[in-house]
Amino acid sequence: MRLIPTRAWAATILFTAFAVLPFLAVALDDSYLVVIASRILCYAIAALALDLILGYGGMVSFGHAAYLGIGAYAVAILSRAGITDLGLHMLAAIAAAAVFALVTGAISLRTRGIYFIMITLAFAQMAYFFFVSLSAYGGDDGVTLNARSTLFGQTILEDDTALYYAVLVLLIGLYLLAVAITRSRFGRVLTGARENPVRMQAIGFSPFRYQLTAFVISGCMTAIAGVMLANQTSYVSPAFMNWHRSGELVVMVVFGGIGNLLGAVAGATIALLLEEWLAVLTKHWPLLFGLILVLVVLYSRDGLSGLFRRRR
Amino acid sequence: MNLLEVRNLRKSYGALKVTDDLDLSVEEGELHAIIGPNGAGKSTLIAQLSGQATSDGGSVRFDGTEMMGRPMHRRVRVGMSRSFQITSILPGFTALENVASAVQARSGSSFRFFSPVAEERDLNDQALAALDRVGIADRAFFNAGSLSHGEKRQLELAIALATRPRLLLLDEPLAGTSGAEADRLIQVMRGLKGDVTLVLIEHDMDAVFALADRVSVLVYGRIIATGTPDRIRDDPQVRAAYLGEEEGT
Ligand SMILES: Nc1ncnc2c1ncn2[C@@H]1O[C@H](COP(=O)(O)OP(=O)(O)OP(=O)(O)O)[C@@H](O)[C@H]1O
Ligand SMILES: [Mg+2]
Numbered sequence: 001m002r003l004i005p006t007r008a009w010a011a012t013i014l015f016t017a018f019a020v021l022p023f024l025a026v027a028l029d030d031s032y033l034v035v036i037a038s039r040i041l042c043y044a045i046a047a048l049a050l051d052l053i054l055g056y057g058g059m060v061s062f063g064h065a066a067y068l069g070i071g072a073y074a075v076a077i078l079s080r081a082g083i084t085d086l087g088l089h090m091l092a093a094i095a096a097a098a099v100f101a102l103v104t105g106a107i108s109l110r111t112r113g114i115y116f117i118m119i120t121l122a123f124a125q126m127a128y129f130f131f132v133s134l135s136a137y138g139g140d141d142g143v144t145l146n147a148r149s150t151l152f153g154q155t156i157l158e159d160d161t162a163l164y165y166a167v168l169v170l171l172i173g174l175y176l177l178a179v180a181i182t183r184s185r186f187g188r189v190l191t192g193a194r195e196n197p198v199r200m201q202a203i204g205f206s207p208f209r210y211q212l213t214a215f216v217i218s219g220c221m222t223a224i225a226g227v228m229l230a231n232q233t234s235y236v237s238p239a240f241m242n243w244h245r246s247g248e249l250v251v252m253v254v255f256g257g258i259g260n261l262l263g264a265v266a267g268a269t270i271a272l273l274l275e276e277w278l279a280v281l282t283k284h285w286p287l288l289f290g291l292i293l294v295l296v297v298l299y300s301r302d303g304l305s306g307l308f309r310r311r312r
Numbered sequence: 313m314n315l316l317e318v319r320n321l322r323k324s325y326g327a328l329k330v331t332d333d334l335d336l337s338v339e340e341g342e343l344h345a346i347i348g349p350n351g352a353g354k355s356t357l358i359a360q361l362s363g364q365a366t367s368d369g370g371s372v373r374f375d376g377t378e379m380m381g382r383p384m385h386r387r388v389r390v391g392m393s394r395s396f397q398i399t400s401i402l403p404g405f406t407a408l409e410n411v412a413s414a415v416q417a418r419s420g421s422s423f424r425f426f427s428p429v430a431e432e433r434d435l436n437d438q439a440l441a442a443l444d445r446v447g448i449a450d451r452a453f454f455n456a457g458s459l460s461h462g463e464k465r466q467l468e469l470a471i472a473l474a475t476r477p478r479l480l481l482l483d484e485p486l487a488g489t490s491g492a493e494a495d496r497l498i499q500v501m502r503g504l505k506g507d508v509t510l511v512l513i514e515h516d517m518d519a520v521f522a523l524a525d526r527v528s529v530l531v532y533g534r535i536i537a538t539g540t541p542d543r544i545r546d547d548p549q550v551r552a553a554y555l556g557e558e559e560g561t
Contacts, residue, residue: 185416185424185432192413195402198364202400203475204388204417213423 011175011262018168022161034160035232040272041167042229045174047252047264049221052178054250055259056187057214058194059109062117063124064249067219069241070097071226073131076143076236086149086157086166086227093223100127101219105212124246131238142237149231157231167228171265174221178261181217190214255296256305263305315340315479315509316361321370323353323360323533330356331367332533338479343501343510345520345541348530349553354513355397357530358483361511362394363387374479389418393477397484397513399464403457407448407467410456411439414474442470445503447496462493469497479509486516498523521545529553 018041025033046068053059074093078084104123108116137143148157157163181187192200193207200207230236239245248271256267274292278285316338323331330353338344348354359365361372363384372379374392402410412435416422419435429435443449446466451459456467469485485501486494498519504510505523514520520527521541528538531553537544544550 180426180428183428183430184426185422185429187425188409188413188416188429189422192402192405195404196400199400199402199471200413201364201384202362202388202394202396203414203471204385205422206383206385210422 007179007262014262014265015168015172015175018171022164031160034164036272036276038160038164038167038232039229040269041164041171042225042232043249043252043272044265044268045167045171045225045228046222046249047256047268048171048175048178048261049218049225050249051253051256051259051261051264052181052221053211053214053218054253055261055264056182056194057190057211059211059215060117060250061108061120061215061218062243062246062250063104063120063122063127064218064222065241065243065245066100066124066127067097067222068226068229068245069127069131069238070100071223071228072230072236072240073137074223075149075227075230076137076145079145079147079149080137080143084147084150085153086151086231089149089227090224093227094220097219097223098216101216102212105215105219109208109211109215121243121246124241125243128238128241128243131241138237140238142235142239145230145234145236148234149227163228163231167232170224170228174224175261175265178221181214182261186210186213251293255293257302260302260305263302266305313340314338315375316511317371317373318361319371319373321357321360321372322368323356323365324368329533331360334370334530334533334535336528336535336538338509338511339526340509341506342525343505343512343523345512345514345524345527346530347514347517347520347527352530353533354530355483358394358397358481358511358513361481362392364394388475388477391476391478392481393472393475393479394481395468395472395483395485397487399461399468401456401464401467401471403455405456406453407443407456407459407463407470408436408439408452410467411442411470411474412436414471415439415442418476439470439474442474443467445473446470446500447493462489465489466493466497469500473500473504477508479511480504481511481513483513484515485512486514486519494519 021037022034025031046064050061050064053061071093074096075089078089078092108119111119132140147155148163151157157166189200189205189210193211197207226240252267252271253264255271256263274289278288282288314337318334318336321331321334334357346354356365360367363379363382367380374390379387402413415435415438416429440449440452443452446469448463448466451463459467465485465488472480485497489497501510501523512523524541526538527541527544528535529544529550536553537547537550
């Protein structure tokens with residue numbers, strides 16, 4: 001007997017819940033709900049992207065916030081130049097992220113384990129300090145965006161609910177893309193290289209090319225999250241790429257269960273909700289949050305998704 | 313013609329010369345066994361030939377082409393494949409997926425991102441055939457990590473076969489297998505003779521003398537004798553250096 005819905009069912013339920021959420025917000029007359037949920041969805045995209053390389057590729061990037069920042073600054077810089085189209089913002093963000101990921105990934109992937117973690121962190125810190133020193137865009141303080149990106153010339157995303165649905169559509173699309181990738185030929189090589197790189201070489205694969213490609217895909221997906229996050233907050237600063245934030249992304253992935261794409265979405269959701277709720281309860285909320293994380297990791301090595309899995 | 317031509321191959325770990333100016337010729341189609349005491353440098357030689365380990369010097373020519381400096385994955389692609397003395401599999405994959413990955417590596421690009429690889433009939437059929445050949449087709453859908461030690465050894469050979477090698481370097485394929493499993497693997501190797509050129513490292517002397525066309529004896533990083541099994545069995549130098557302990561048998 002299977003008590004557990006298959007992954008497709010779980011995904012359908014979760015995304016349907018997100019889709020009806022704005023109606024709930026109207027019913028409760030709580031417009032803040034849509035705002036926080038938009039934020040959650042942006043982070044869900046980033047966590048999903050990170051899980052692709054962390055969970056499936058075994059690459060623990062501790063600098064993924066850099067890509068959030070790259071996406072966000074793409075919006076800020078292009079907007080100031082008078083280019084407001086969301087599609088162009090996306091293109092610029094993806095291109096910049098691809099270049100950054102290609103260069104830093106090619107170097108980082110020469111190392112393993114703790115060194116990989118440290119070197120990705122170092123590159124993200126370099127990006128952070130680059131934008132801190134960028135005084136034209138407010139340096140440390142960042143810049144406020146006067147308007148959100150436009151869609152086909154329309155200012156439709158100024159509406160919080162419209163923005164929310166735009167992020168949701170992106171999340172669902174990227175989730176389906178990520179699932180397809182993990183099940184593809186490429187995904188098999190990526191996972192195999194995590195399991196046993198020497199074995200993969202001995203059957204004729206060079207893991208590096210596949211790992212680097214995955215690293216770039218993940219960076220680009222995270223930059224998309226950054227574009228939407230900048231629109232959601234209407235504010236861009238180097239804090240987007242702070243190393244705390246890279247750590248939070250790793251926590252979300254671990255929370256949801258490493259190597260479980262839907263878990264990453266759930267992990268981002270629950271981590272941010274906990275943060276909201278615990279912050280109301282006490283100003284010492286990080287302590288409580290840490291405790292919960294420890295318990296989840298101790299009792300379910302597969303994170304939250306493991307709690308729902310059939311015991312064998 | 314010699315399919316594999318090794319000249320002056322060298323490798324040291326610190327002061328230890330593990331491969332000491334080694335020469336070796338393997339004819340196309342033969343099963344060439346390499347025997348030698350523990351620590352003689354047999355596994356290191358396989359690692360050097362396959363490209364897993366770098367060499368300090370010398371030449372490794374495969375089918376006339378110099379292989380020195382080529383990484384392992386590129387040697388596999390031209391037909392040099394190897395198995396590991398210490399089982400090396402993808403434990404989280406099923407047995408079938410382990411072998412199908414090897415088929416995938418030589419059939420088309422793996423930069424394909426959208427269609428599910430598990431549904432590629434061609435890969436799965438070839439993988440199943442390889443599993444069947446080594447006698448573990450009934451384990452196809454088991455996680456490789458959960459197989460018994462002997463079954464893992466059989467899987468190891470199936471993976472190597474699935475790369476469709478012209479030259480197969482086998483590092484103690486029988487180590488740790490039960491009698492029945494060993495018989496099956498010996499039968500598979502016998503079946504490969506003629507189609508695939510084999511370099512077999514093995515401590516099981518009965519298997520070696522039953523299978524080999526020629527035998528080379530490796531001691532302290534050097535080949536001290538090469539010849540037919542009968543010649544090697546009777547060679548006094550070999551007996552002194554290596555077979556002495558088995559005099560009574
Ligand atoms: N990575 C290494 N670093 C240092 N020394 C090594 C290394 N690998 C092997 N050696 C040494 O090189 C020598 C040859 O080892 P190798 O594994 O090639 O022997 P072998 O003939 O395969 O032995 P066995 O029959 O036990 O498998 C041994 O003395 C071993 O200790
Ligand atoms: Mg050995």
